Amino acid sequence: MAWPGFTVAERGFLRRVHPLVKVACAAAVFIVSVALHSVPAALAYFGLVFVVMAASGMTRLTVKILLMLSPLALFIVAVNYLIAPGMDGSIIAGLRILFFGMSMALFAFTTSPAELVRALESARFPRMLTLGVLIAMRFTPVFIEECGRISQSVRMRGGAFRRNLYFYYRALLVPLIYRIFTVSDTLALSLHARGFRPDGPRTALRHLSFRVEDIAFLALFLSVSCALAVI
Numbered sequence: 001m002a003w004p005g006f007t008v009a010e011r012g013f014l015r016r017v018h019p020l021v022k023v024a025c026a027a028a029v030f031i032v033s034v035a036l037h038s039v040p041a042a043l044a045y046f047g048l049v050f051v052v053m054a055a056s057g058m059t060r061l062t063v064k065i066l067l068m069l070s071p072l073a074l075f076i077v078a079v080n081y082l083i084a085p086g087m088d089g090s091i092i093a094g095l096r097i098l099f100f101g102m103s104m105a106l107f108a109f110t111t112s113p114a115e116l117v118r119a120l121e122s123a124r125f126p127r128m129l130t131l132g133v134l135i136a137m138r139f140t141p142v143f144i145e146e147c148g149r150i151s152q153s154v155r156m157r158g159g160a161f162r163r164n165l166y167f168y169y170r171a172l173l174v175p176l177i178y179r180i181f182t183v184s185d186t187l188a189l190s191l192h193a194r195g196f197r198p199d200g201p202r203t204a205l206r207h208l209s210f211r212v213e214d215i216a217f218l219a220l221f222l223s224v225s226c227a228l229a230v231i
Contacts, residue, residue: 014058018210021218025221026107044228072097117133117134146176
């Protein structure tokens with residue numbers, strides 16, 4: 001199971017890292033990018049994150065993400081320079097857009113939703129929280145698929161899409177709401193049939209645990225991140 005619109009890498013350094021460690025590292029990249037105020041420190045941190053991504057065999061993917069976000073980053077640089085003249089602040093503002101994309105890729109392209117939920121279960125997170133995360137992740141592709149089916153059914157009946165609220169309400173919104181309730185009822189019956197209980201015993205096919213390598217990588221990454229943030 002992969003994230004909607006993403007393909008999880010099959011191999012690489014980050015694939016072997018604990019999912020919760022990657023969540024912490026991705027959050028650190030986002031937080032540190034906001035705290036950075038020095039261009040040399042921002043460029044050094046950019047290089048660090050890029051090296052981590054490259055070490056996991058995602059060089060081409062990272063370059064594609066950076067190229068995709070570059071127009072938005074340049075736009076942010078231009079707007080920031082017009083509002084508050086100063087090249088250093090404008091460059092850092094543009095780099096924050098690239099940091100955001102890299103932080104998302106650092107986690108999403110190396111961890112599947114099943115691995116994330118398994119990690120949350122292993123860490124003894126509340127059962128209702130892990131269930132909600134899993135349902136939310138699985139509901140996104142179901143929602144997209146149902147929208148496609150409704151659109152196909154309208155076309156098969158010879159209907160033409162019209163840009164008005166009444167058409168969207170009758171032809172798209174009403175069937176979609178009905179399908180959402182149907183899927184929700186099916187999900188509730190499935191949980192009931194499997195004897196799901198929020199306070200029941202936890203079972204897992206594969207248990208995830210923190211390794212020494214995970215702790216060492218997290219400590220090193222956070223140490224360097226904090227050091228660059230205070231420069």
